[in-house]
Amino acid sequence: MKLIFLEEVDSTNEYLKRVEFCHGLCVVAEKQTGGKGRRGKKWISEKGKGLYVSFMFSPISYQIASLSSLAFGVAVLNVLKTLDKRFYLKWPNDIYINGKKISGILPELLSDRLIIGIGINLNYTRDELSSLEVPATSLFAEKIPFDKHSILDKLILEVENYYELLKKKAFNVKEFEKNCPLIGKEVSVIEEHKQFNGIALGIDTNGCLVVEVEGKIRRLFSGNVSIRL
Numbered sequence: 612m613k614l615i616f617l618e619e620v621d622s623t624n625e626y627l628k629r630v631e632f633c634h635g636l637c638v639v640a641e642k643q644t645g646g647k648g649r650r651g652k653k654w655i656s657e658k659g660k661g662l663y664v665s666f667m668f669s670p671i672s673y674q675i676a677s678l679s680s681l682a683f684g685v686a687v688l689n690v691l692k693t694l695d696k697r698f699y700l701k702w703p704n705d706i707y708i709n710g711k712k713i714s715g716i717l718p719e720l721l722s723d724r725l726i727i728g729i730g731i732n733l734n735y736t737r738d739e740l741s742s743l744e745v746p747a748t749s750l751f752a753e754k755i756p757f758d759k760h761s762i763l764d765k766l767i768l769e770v771e772n773y774y775e776l777l778k779k780k781a782f783n784v785k786e787f788e789k790n791c792p793l794i795g796k797e798v799s800v801i802e803e804h805k806q807f808n809g810i811a812l813g814i815d816t817n818g819c820l821v822v823e824v825e826g827k828i829r830r831l832f833s834g835n836v837s838i839r840l
C-alpha cells in the first residue's frame with residue numbers, strides 16, 4: 612500500500628479521482644473542506660478531530676464492487692473492536708456504538724477503479740456532533756482511549772486483508788450478519804421516500820438485505836433501515 616498524507620484536501624475520495632490510476636494507493640487527510648457522506652450528505656471533517664482516509668483499488672470485478680461496502684465495513688469494525696467490544700454494524704456500512712453512528716464508508720465505483728472512503732469520528736465533543744441529522748458520537752465522547760496512528764496502521768492491514776478475501780471470492784456475508792443487530796428483527800425501511808415495515812431475514816450473496824414484507828421477500832440494494840421499537 613502506498614500512503615499519501617495531506618494537511619488539507621476537499622475530500623480524500625475526490626483526491627483519488629484526480630490522481631493517475633494507481634492500485635493500492637491510500638490517502639489520509641488531517642482536514643477535509645468538502646467531506647462527503649452517502650446520498651449527497653456532508654461529512655463533518657474538522658482538523659484533527661477524525662480519521663479521513665480513502666483507498667483506491669483497480670481493476671475491479673463485479674464481485675469485489677458489490678460486496679465491498681460490507682467487507683470494508685467489517686474491516687473497520689474489526690479495528691474498532693480492538694478498542695471496545697460494543698461496536699456493531701448497521702447495514703449497509705455504518706458502524707455504531709450505543710445507538711449512535713461513529714463511522715461511515717463511502718464506496719465510489721468509477722469505470723476503472725473503486726474508491727473506498729472511510730471516516731471515523733475521533734475527537735469530536737457531543738456538542739460538535741449534536742447538530743448532525745443522525746445521532747452521532749466519537750471515541751472521545753464515548754470515553755474510549757485510542758491512538759490515531761495505531762488505528763490507521765490496523766485499518767490499512769484490515770482493508771488489505773478484506774480486499775484479498777474479496778478478490779479470492781472468500782468474503783462471507785455471515786461475518787457482516789453476525790455483527791449486525793438488525794438481522795432477525797422487525798425493521799422499518801425507508802427506500803426512495805417510501806416507508807414500510809418487515810422482518811430483516813439476512814444478507815444475500817450480492818450484499819442485499821433480504822426483508823420479508825407482508826409475506827413477500829424483498830431484496831434491498833440500499834435504503835435506511837432501523838429496528839422497530
Ligand code: BTN
Pocket residue numbers: 621622623624625643645646647648649650652654662663664665705714715716717728729730731
Ligand atoms: C457516510 O456514512 O455517509 C459515509 C461517510 C464517509 C466519509 C469519508 S471521510 C474520508 C472520505 N472522504 C470523503 O469525502 N468521504 C469519505
